[in-house]
Amino acid sequence: MPLEVKALLAARGVGKVVKSGASDLVILRDIDLAVMPGEAVAIVGASGSGKSTLLALLAGLDVPSKGSVTLDGEDLFALDEDARAALRGRAVGFVFQSFQLLPALDALENVMLPLELAGRRDAESAAKQMLERVGLGERLHHYPKHLSGGEQQRVALARAFVVEPKLLLADEPTGSLDETSGEAVIGLMFELNRERGTTLVMVTHDEQLAARCGRIIRLVGGRVESSDGRAVA
Amino acid sequence: MRLAVRMLGRDWRAGELRVLALALVVAVASVTSVTFVADRIWNAMVRDAHQLLGGDVSLQADQPWPREFAEEIARRGLARAESVNLASMAQANGQSLLAGVKAVTDSYPLRGRLRSAPGLNQPDAPAPRGPARGTVWLDERLTSALGVVPGERVKLGNVQFPVAAVLTLEPDRGANFFNIAPRLMMNKDDLPATGLIQIGSRVTYQLLAAGERKDVDEFSAWAKQRLGRGQRLESLENARPEVRNTIDRAQSFLGLTALLAAVLAGVAIALGTRRFVERHLDGCAVMRCLGASQSRLLALYGTEFLLLGLGACAAGCAVGYAAHALIVQWIAGILQVQLPPASPLPALQGYLVGLVLLLGFSLPPLIQLKNVPAVRVMRRESGAPRGGALAAYAAGFASLAGLLVWQAGNVKLGAIVVGGFATAVVVFVAAGWLALRAAASGAVARALGARSMAVRLGLASLRRHSRSNAVQVASLALGLTAILLLSITRADLIGAWRRAAPPDAPNRFMLNIQPDQIAPLGEFFASNGIPMPDLYPMIRGRLTAVNGKPVSEQDYVDERARRLVEREFNLSYSAGPPPHNRVSAGRWFDAQSKGAAEISIEEGLGKTLGLKLGDAVTFNIAGEPYSARITSLRGLKWDSMKVNFFVIGQPWALERYPTSWITSFRLAPQHEPLINRLAARFPNLTIVDVGAALKQLQAVLDQVIVAVQFVFLFALAAGLLVLYAALVATEDERRREAAVMRAFGASSAQIAGAQRTEFAAMGLVAGLLATVGALAISAVLARRVFELDLPANGWLWIAGPLAGLALLSLNAWLSSRKVLRMSPALTLRDTG
Numbered sequence A: 001m002p003l004e005v006k007a008l009l010a011a012r013g014v015g016k017v018v019k020s021g022a023s024d025l026v027i028l029r030d031i032d033l034a035v036m037p038g039e040a041v042a043i044v045g046a047s048g049s050g051k052s053t054l055l056a057l058l059a060g061l062d063v064p065s066k067g068s069v070t071l072d073g074e075d076l077f078a079l080d081e082d083a084r085a086a087l088r089g090r091a092v093g094f095v096f097q098s099f100q101l102l103p104a105l106d107a108l109e110n111v112m113l114p115l116e117l118a119g120r121r122d123a124e125s126a127a128k129q130m131l132e133r134v135g136l137g138e139r140l141h142h143y144p145k146h147l148s149g150g151e152q153q154r155v156a157l158a159r160a161f162v163v164e165p166k167l168l169l170a171d172e173p174t175g176s177l178d179e180t181s182g183e184a185v186i187g188l189m190f191e192l193n194r195e196r197g198t199t200l201v202m203v204t205h206d207e208q209l210a211a212r213c214g215r216i217i218r219l220v221g222g223r224v225e226s227s228d229g230r231a232v233a
Numbered sequence B: 001m002r003l004a005v006r007m008l009g010r011d012w013r014a015g016e017l018r019v020l021a022l023a024l025v026v027a028v029a030s031v032t033s034v035t036f037v038a039d040r041i042w043n044a045m046v047r048d049a050h051q052l053l054g055g056d057v058s059l060q061a062d063q064p065w066p067r068e069f070a071e072e073i074a075r076r077g078l079a080r081a082e083s084v085n086l087a088s089m090a091q092a093n094g095q096s097l098l099a100g101v102k103a104v105t106d107s108y109p110l111r112g113r114l115r116s117a118p119g120l121n122q123p124d125a126p127a128p129r130g131p132a133r134g135t136v137w138l139d140e141r142l143t144s145a146l147g148v149v150p151g152e153r154v155k156l157g158n159v160q161f162p163v164a165a166v167l168t169l170e171p172d173r174g175a176n177f178f179n180i181a182p183r184l185m186m187n188k189d190d191l192p193a194t195g196l197i198q199i200g201s202r203v204t205y206q207l208l209a210a211g212e213r214k215d216v217d218e219f220s221a222w223a224k225q226r227l228g229r230g231q232r233l234e235s236l237e238n239a240r241p242e243v244r245n246t247i248d249r250a251q252s253f254l255g256l257t258a259l260l261a262a263v264l265a266g267v268a269i270a271l272g273t274r275r276f277v278e279r280h281l282d283g284c285a286v287m288r289c290l291g292a293s294q295s296r297l298l299a300l301y302g303t304e305f306l307l308l309g310l311g312a313c314a315a316g317c318a319v320g321y322a323a324h325a326l327i328v329q330w331i332a333g334i335l336q337v338q339l340p341p342a343s344p345l346p347a348l349q350g351y352l353v354g355l356v357l358l359l360g361f362s363l364p365p366l367i368q369l370k371n372v373p374a375v376r377v378m379r380r381e382s383g384a385p386r387g388g389a390l391a392a393y394a395a396g397f398a399s400l401a402g403l404l405v406w407q408a409g410n411v412k413l414g415a416i417v418v419g420g421f422a423t424a425v426v427v428f429v430a431a432g433w434l435a436l437r438a439a440a441s442g443a444v445a446r447a448l449g450a451r452s453m454a455v456r457l458g459l460a461s462l463r464r465h466s467r468s469n470a471v472q473v474a475s476l477a478l479g480l481t482a483i484l485l486l487s488i489t490r491a492d493l494i495g496a497w498r499r500a501a502p503p504d505a506p507n508r509f510m511l512n513i514q515p516d517q518i519a520p521l522g523e524f525f526a527s528n529g530i531p532m533p534d535l536y537p538m539i540r541g542r543l544t545a546v547n548g549k550p551v552s553e554q555d556y557v558d559e560r561a562r563r564l565v566e567r568e569f570n571l572s573y574s575a576g577p578p579p580h581n582r583v584s585a586g587r588w589f590d591a592q593s594k595g596a597a598e599i600s601i602e603e604g605l606g607k608t609l610g611l612k613l614g615d616a617v618t619f620n621i622a623g624e625p626y627s628a629r630i631t632s633l634r635g636l637k638w639d640s641m642k643v644n645f646f647v648i649g650q651p652w653a654l655e656r657y658p659t660s661w662i663t664s665f666r667l668a669p670q671h672e673p674l675i676n677r678l679a680a681r682f683p684n685l686t687i688v689d690v691g692a693a694l695k696q697l698q699a700v701l702d703q704v705i706v707a708v709q710f711v712f713l714f715a716l717a718a719g720l721l722v723l724y725a726a727l728v729a730t731e732d733e734r735r736r737e738a739a740v741m742r743a744f745g746a747s748s749a750q751i752a753g754a755q756r757t758e759f760a761a762m763g764l765v766a767g768l769l770a771t772v773g774a775l776a777i778s779a780v781l782a783r784r785v786f787e788l789d790l791p792a793n794g795w796l797w798i799a800g801p802l803a804g805l806a807l808l809s810l811n812a813w814l815s816s817r818k819v820l821r822m823s824p825a826l827t828l829r830d831t832g
């Protein structure tokens, strides 16, 4: 299908079942979706509807019970765990609700980390530039615990964008922030997204925020209930 | 690689690696310092102990030594000295006295120094060589008995010699102090002129050699093959067992301490790495998200740890070297010996031990780190997969054990320590788990304080964490065990050791007391205000048969055994066992039972001659056979300087043989003049001064104890590190829980109380386990390795658990302060 060839990210028939005690718990059933390059997509749904689980599967952080995911032309689950990691390192940036900065590293080192892992020689200067871009040029050597939540999330944004990923995955990026700093972080995220032509998939339950994306995918009980904007497969 | 270096720097700054690095430094330092000391001082001390022989090896014969022996000594580049020993009358001032004459070459002694004084009761000084040609030296006893002063003449055989000095110390005098008359020392070149050596005179020719250990050993081997009748070779091992014992024990103690420090450091490293891994799980998951492969992560952390290990081991070697330099300075000051330079080998060994420790104990948890699932970034509960770690730990432990046993060079000691530790770990975890479950059971909770919210919370937490708490209690118990063990073994062992040769040990032996002299001797002692020492009967006899089979020295290969059989034994009789002996096997005979004769023998003699309980032995006493069955074995300490006998029989069976009496006693310095009066009153008595030998032994002991105590500090540090690592192991989790509880409105008092309850229970259990462990291990060590009797240690049953309780209560107080001072929000944020 020509659509799939062009899609940066595509899920086909993805389902996730986990064992809980004696019975099986179905978290996701038959998810199909495709995300075009440059698109901004919001995944919304009630708590427990399976948003985070879906995002983890799209990134290849977890393995689905069935179905397949194609990312940047590669069938994620045909690869082994290490190859998936390499693909993530190359093409995917992450922003999490709980920031996930390394507490032992200062802001600059946190941003340098993905560059260092990729073996980039210019890690330090690139990371500095990126931190300046998110407005933290003065806080390079501060540790996460001395930064406010909004500042930590900006460091996380810098870390996500510094490798110039094709796809940015965000899981409730403002979930731990108050309204003002959440607003600032979101503004920044969309700006960077536009600047670098990154594709964005964001999980949120903030309808206003979701409305700023080009498309909204609504999950209910582990199923795609509706997907406005362009239709999916 | 560069990333690994940077990560090392970052983790170091964050303080994540300090316990690990410190544990490594302590382990390596303790191992290297002991090896350095062993390498340098030890050889010097053994050499020093050789002064008690006068040389490194002593050859004795009743005929002059053939030329080839002296030539062989020269050929191997060894130093040589000779002496000729015989008994002769010395005459002066119209008196004549039997003197033990020793004629020496100028090179005598090869080890140790003679000391002499210009006159009686004048300060003495080391002498570079013995008497010059044409002069003699008399010891203090002979000088005062003959009433001569230096300058006056003494007649020996055909020649009159001027007395040049008073001989105050003869290093090898301690050996064979029985049958020793007062000493007259002369130059060997003067001997022929005296005409003392006639056919049939009893003369001992001694040849001494000394030099590099290797050359000495080779020469000894050469000489042993050529020994003929009446010739024998003495080395430290067979000539001075009490000194050898001291040195062996000290070596064991040092080895034990270094081993303990290393194993403890291993535990601290394992605990430290576990915490490191727990704190890095999130980071690893993030890195997996950012594209790091498993092998990349393993390589990254492996390199980081390896770099840390290389650095810490180097630091450990440096500390070990410095520590050894201190010990050396300390001891060498007393020893006054030239030390060989340090070789790099101990550093290499220490390095190796350090790296094996690090790999063995930190690789297993590190491997878990690489297996962290990336989805942990979304769901924190998906932790690291467990399992497989046990096998890895076992492999690490086994390789370490092998290395340590090899390094300590003492398989028995190594096996006891390593095996004991492994057992203790397993038992402690199991016992800790059971005890904590019991302590947290509903019944206890009801009994203790159903009304106190804090106590209930604490006990509930104890139950909830029973697995990780069991590990923590076991680690704490290990650390405490080591500390208790070292304090008992140190205090008790050193005490027992000192008691074996106490400063108030007898310094005089008196032999040859005739039965009719016992009463007058008692009066003499009483009139001088000295208590009469215990007298022991002594009968000389030769062993002729065992179980009806005649024995001769040819039946034995062992040199000591051959000499025992060749020589006459000193037998004694007594109704009960001597108070300073311990019956170690069989039962003390019934003195009244007039059936078949029974005897008790010293256990070492039994071992040497292959005699067992129930064997029938026959002695020839004054031409008559005396047969008896061995019904008990006795353990005794030859270094106690008390009168001891290989063989003790029933009075009724031995009384009828010709008997002389023997005793040992302590003579205070102010009573010294008494000896001359005693010798004048009872001229036939042989009075032997063993004070000098005792002093030498004491000095060796004291130096050794200093070295041992120093190394003890390392093991103590390692024990403390284990305690620390165990305490901080669960700190993060506790802080998080406390913060959550506070967030839900628990009061400070409730949280502090809950922590106190939990920690108190853990402290008591850990203390109790440590007490049991320390007592068990020290009992085994005392028995099996040090062969000393430890006193019972009742106080430990109180002190051990109290120490555990106090330690954890302190920790509870500190950690609850930390938690309570910080706002819950901050704590929660801090701990993620």
Ligand SMILES: Nc1ncnc2c1ncn2[C@@H]1O[C@H](COP(=O)(O)OP(=O)(O)OP(=O)(O)O)[C@@H](O)[C@H]1O
Pocket: A018, A019, A020, A025, A027, A045, A046, A047, A048, A049, A050, A051, A052, A053, A054, A205, B379
């Ligand atoms: N490994 C797992 N084992 C058991 N249950 C799981 C597992 N992963 C997810 N679940 C369950 O699946 C459901 C969906 O979880 P998920 O985290 O995807 O929800 P969500 O939509 O992100 O919710 P929220 O908005 O609260 O973050 C939840 O009920 C969760 O408890």
Ligand SMILES: [Mg+2]
Pocket: A051, A052, A053
């Ligand atoms: Mg979620």
